[in-house]
């Protein structure tokens with residue numbers, strides 16, 4: 001009776017994930033696991049710590065995972081625990097993680113488009129134009145160029161400010177500038193002060209530079225690339241760019257306003273600040289939904305602000321960028337799906353494009369995976385720790401969304417809690433991408449209707 | 459460029475919800491709103507209260523909504539606030555609500571099947587057998603007969619027990635027996651003791667009778683009807699019955715075991731009980747995920763037990779039954795959808811049937827609606843009340859899932875919180891049903907593949 005046909009083409013699904021090595025999903029998981037392994041070994045050496053002796057294995061594994069997955073959650077204070085060598089290792093790990101996620105995300109986007117392109121040539125000339133075969137070398141070159149350019153610009157501003165306005169000599173200012181510009185662009189959230197960037201809360205030079213760098217990394221390479229080339233022609237933007245920019249702007253404006261209103265009179269956070277500093281702090285807090293730095297004590301926010309952060313962190317940034325979460329594309333697509341359903345249309349159209357069922361299924365799969373993972377993790381953390389739901393939910397979503405913001409309870413969790421966060425960071429980083437690509441790279445029957453765009457949603 | 463075709467057939471979608479009056483979704487919303495209105499007026503009369511004067515409008519509206527939506531959340535103690543007349547009004551309201559939801563749910567199920575049947579006759583003989591045109595009078599008669607039979611049986615057991623083992627004369631025992639059997643079958647959760655059924659925590663006669671009655675109502679009329687007729691032939695069961703029974707059994711066993719383990723040593727709940735009483739209390743607590751009675755002080759459970767209850771309450775009971783939540787059919791279907799996706803098949807098959815895309819979209823729409831509603835409500839409750847997330851989340855899910863279990867904070871919420879819970883109860887009761895039917899009753903293109911079953915998921 002089970003006459004359901006197996007989809008044609010190579011078996012690139014979950015079943016293929018373990019049976020064949022050449023699947024892109026395996027490449028992602030393998031590369032990340034390997035890099036974390038190397039990082040753990042390096043951070044475990046006595047050379048990596050400032051005090052004599054070395055950290056325990058769990059601390060090394062947690063820190064390496066947090067760095068490679070560009071999260072920024074820590075179980076030991078970064079600046080006081082690690083030596084200069086240790087800090088450089090951490091910086092290289094999050095640089096590798098950021099480059100990896102951008103390169104692989106961009107490649108998958110092109111692979112999906114290219115695959116479509118091959119079939120489309122047989123169907124319609126119109127579809128061929130926007131597409132090109134993926135070119136690994138060109139993609140890596142462009143991603144590296146983009147990364148170094150943005151990081152260099154941010155590092156220059158930060159270095160000048162650190163050396164001019166604070167008590168740092170030029171060498172130290174340069175070190176701090178480069179480290180934090182890398183950390184910001186990769187949305188890594190690692191900072192060399194125990195209270196993150198709290199001391200710079202009212203310094204717009206530092207805050208806005210960090211925020212803009214985080215935002216650039218979070219938008220994702222394909223979107224920034226398209227914005228760069230088509231800045232003056234929004235009508236030519238792809239659906240990916242439209243959704244990413246649209247949802248990002250809505251989240252930034254709404255988040256800033258709500259934080260501003262709810263924290264305005266909070267004496268332990270923004271209450272004592274001037275009005276313009278309040279605006280700066282609220283904007284910074286909103287951007288850090290992916291970045292992971294903080295300029296106010298997060299544990300002193302109103303509980304409703306934790307919930308708003310939970311939502312923002314869960315959504316995360318753009319596809320093929322350094323931010324985590326389920327991605328703004330997934331949220332935007334689901335909003336359009338609901339809107340389409342409400343109006344009674346059969347096809348989900350965004351602008352002049354129809355979104356194929358594949359992308360819709362990916363969006364739902366990624367969201368369900370995220371909600372289930374976070375729910376189960378929060379439950380387990382409530383069981384094994386003395387903390388309240390508000391608090392463990394914040395840390396779990398911060399780990400899943402590879403955000404790195406913390407209410408300060410991560411370090412105090414029992415080892416089982418640290419292992420859980422390690423798993424969450426790893427799955428949160430690799431899951432949406434591999435789930436998105438694994439589902440999207442399956443061959444599907446398709447009829448020719450409107451020209452389609454294979455929107456990536458991971 | 460917007461060439462998306464509008465689906466054929468009458469416009470029965472959300473847009474039709476306000477444009478035409480004959481849509482089933484409007485009938486549901488209208489009937490429930492009207493009944494709540496009448497109930498509010500009756501409960502506002504001075505005759506309805508035991509003390510002189512009458513309750514305020516918000517209390518009357520809240521109580522009427524809670525009764526008609528068979529929830530059981532209260533802002534005033536039922537037994538001490540209301541007169542005998544008031545109690546009878548409340549009982550009639552939840553009886554009307556229960557009958558309404560079962561009748562309308564069953565009719566929609568038949569409508570969806572019948573609609574399919576009409577088209578199926580042109581396509582395949584095989585599909586016609588299981589279907590029949592909806593017959594309003596027969597459905598109402600069967601539902602009423604079913605309701606009265608189960609309630610009468612439960613009332614007899616309860617009355618005998620109340621009069622034999624407790625200090626009640628026969629008249630009072632009969633009154634209590636009838637009220638609580640009605641409340642149990644309709645999953646209404648209203649009890650005539652301020653601490654619900656806590657005094658009967660170790661009385662298996664009362665607890666098991668209430669639990670079985672709640673379960674029968676929660677399974678839903680179509681499933682109980684099929685189980686009654688096909689008890690010995692599970693292979694002939696419809697997909698609806700298979701999913702409902704399967705998921706219900708899994709939830710009951712898993713819920714009972716986890717509550718048993720986590721509350722075993724809790725001195726404020728089950729700690730002092732004997733082992734068999736612990737088992738009884740854990741089972742009762744699990745069943746009450748839809749029923750709303752309690753035999754332990756819910757506010758004294760471990761926070762992890764609140765979270766488990768949150769999950770169970772959100773899932774709820776069976777379709778076309780008196781329980782609320784997103785329904786076990788929706789959960790079961792989504793599990794199968796994920797399983798199908800993981801194996802790389804295109805069609806979702808359960809047993810010998812293929813589940814159409816319509817049902818899958820409904821399941822997702824209902825779940826997303828539920829998650830969004832609960833999340834927004836919990837956020838608002840955190841803002842307007844001094845309570846922790848754990849607590850407001852519990853009350854919000856209890857209202858959305860029309861469960862009625864409470865950590866004791868509902869009564870103390872500000873008026874805005876009461877209005878929010880009223881909206882949650884109303885949408886939680888009518889939303890999944892109307893959303894399910896509105897989407898399902900749309901005409902869809904369909905190709906003939908395996909014989910399909912139009913599984914209802916609301």
Ligand SMILES: [K+]
Nearest residue numbers: 071187292403
């Ligand atoms: K981060």
Ligand SMILES: [K+]
Nearest residue numbers: 529645750861
């Ligand atoms: K109830």
